[in-house]
Amino acid sequence: MWSYLIIFHINLRLNNFHLSCCVNTLLQTLSATWELADLLEKWEVTGLDSHNVPLQLKRVLSAMRSHLPQPAPHHDFLHCLDRNCIRLNTQHDADEVFLALLNLVQQQMDDKSLALKIQDLYRISVETHLQCLKCSSIQTQSSYLLSLPLHIKEDHNSLEDCMSSFFEHQQLMGINCCFCPACESNTPSEQAVKLLSLPPILCIHLKRFRNSRGYTRKLDCRVTFPETFDFYETVKKAFSSNFAQNDCRYSLYAVVAHSGTAMFGHYTAYIRHWKNQRWYYADDSSVYESSWEGVQSSYGRSSRGTAYMLMYRRNSKEVNKAAVRPIPSHLQPVMAELEDDIILVLERRLVISPLSSSSGTGQTEHTSGARQCKSDALGFSRVAGGASVLTESQEASKRGAPIQL
Numbered sequence: 001m002w003s004y005l006i007i008f009h010i011n012l013r014l015n016n017f018h019l020s021c022c023v024n025t026l027l028q029t030l031s032a033t034w035e036l037a038d039l040l041e042k043w044e045v046t047g048l049d050s051h052n053v054p055l056q057l058k059r060v061l062s063a064m065r066s067h068l069p070q071p072a073p074h075h076d077f078l079h080c081l082d083r084n085c086i087r088l089n090t091q092h093d094a095d096e097v098f099l100a101l102l103n104l105v106q107q108q109m110d111d112k113s114l115a116l117k118i119q120d121l122y123r124i125s126v127e128t129h130l131q132c133l134k135c136s137s138i139q140t141q142s143s144y145l146l147s148l149p150l151h152i153k154e155d156h157n158s159l160e161d162c163m164s165s166f167f168e169h170q171q172l173m174g175i176n177c178c179f180c181p182a183c184e185s186n187t188p189s190e191q192a193v194k195l196l197s198l199p200p201i202l203c204i205h206l207k208r209f210r211n212s213r214g215y216t217r218k219l220d221c222r223v224t225f226p227e228t229f230d231f232y233e234t235v236k237k238a239f240s241s242n243f244a245q246n247d248c249r250y251s252l253y254a255v256v257a258h259s260g261t262a263m264f265g266h267y268t269a270y271i272r273h274w275k276n277q278r279w280y281y282a283d284d285s286s287v288y289e290s291s292w293e294g295v296q297s298s299y300g301r302s303s304r305g306t307a308y309m310l311m312y313r314r315n316s317k318e319v320n321k322a323a324v325r326p327i328p329s330h331l332q333p334v335m336a337e338l339e340d341d342i343i344l345v346l347e348r349r350l351v352i353s354p355l356s357s358s359s360g361t362g363q364t365e366h367t368s369g370a371r372q373c374k375s376d377a378l379g380f381s382r383v384a385g386g387a388s389v390l391t392e393s394q395e396a397s398k399r400g401a402p403i404q405l
């Protein structure tokens, strides 16, 4: 029965341990990527040590799916990352850690077929056309990305504009000239990137950290993004003539937000629960119910953080079909009852908090000690047996967070 119950909850609460807010937000995002957790659950692990990243990832995502009245344990995962050069007590870039994690899964998973399926979840296949501006010959190369890195301008941006810019033809001149085999020399050229296929999970990286003369600064400018969009309608010119998929519609289900500067900052996440479709705001071990309006506050200059990574899920039938898992007929009445219980508990006990006054404004580097001392405000999960696991925080009550019984 347990295997049917655990699909209904995610425990998003994770303590901040040795400045782990960056990894915490990624785990919160990955735990909402049920496709990934499902693939890892299928992995039959034999004889791997505790330094194996995919093994520890499988364990921590499994723990986040189970009934835990306290934040999910992830110390082993963090120490495992530390042994794999993603250090504790270090400020990390969420996109870099995300890509490093996916690479470590490919390198360290002994089931290569399953590892490729995990990569395919995020794989954006592209072909690059490079046309020599001297002789007009064209070189074509296929490659792939695991996240779409979007350049942002210093003023107002929209995701649609950023995506459109990514697929614009680009002239490569001067030191950027490429070698042309026909001319047998480096020549000016024009480069175009075209989509060959889109993944079930589209990870978008808004490039807010900019290096200039050895100095990194953060762009806090506003970037709007939609809750749903059709990639084809948004950037028609992005598609190769070899692109063969039918449905390119996507829905947002997670946002990794960053507050602070390039030197000192803090990560939080907005997560949409796939079952009840409600948005939650996760700040390490504090989790609050949010809303689409709350998510939109991460467009820019918010004390709760500015969107840095966006996770969209493709709306295609084969993806959504996987979300509807068969429940045996004898369990269906029990499940229906549990569903009523949890919704009731959410409605009675969860009051949306004015978060700007209570959390997410501090910087981890200065507040992690205090952050770890905090009790947890709210977690959302559900329990075998129908009991609620929503917990109210004494600390939250002390600081005036509107927790009601």
Ligand SMILES: [Zn+2]
Pocket: 132, 133, 134, 135, 136, 137, 180, 181, 182, 183, 184, 187
């Ligand atoms: Zn040429």
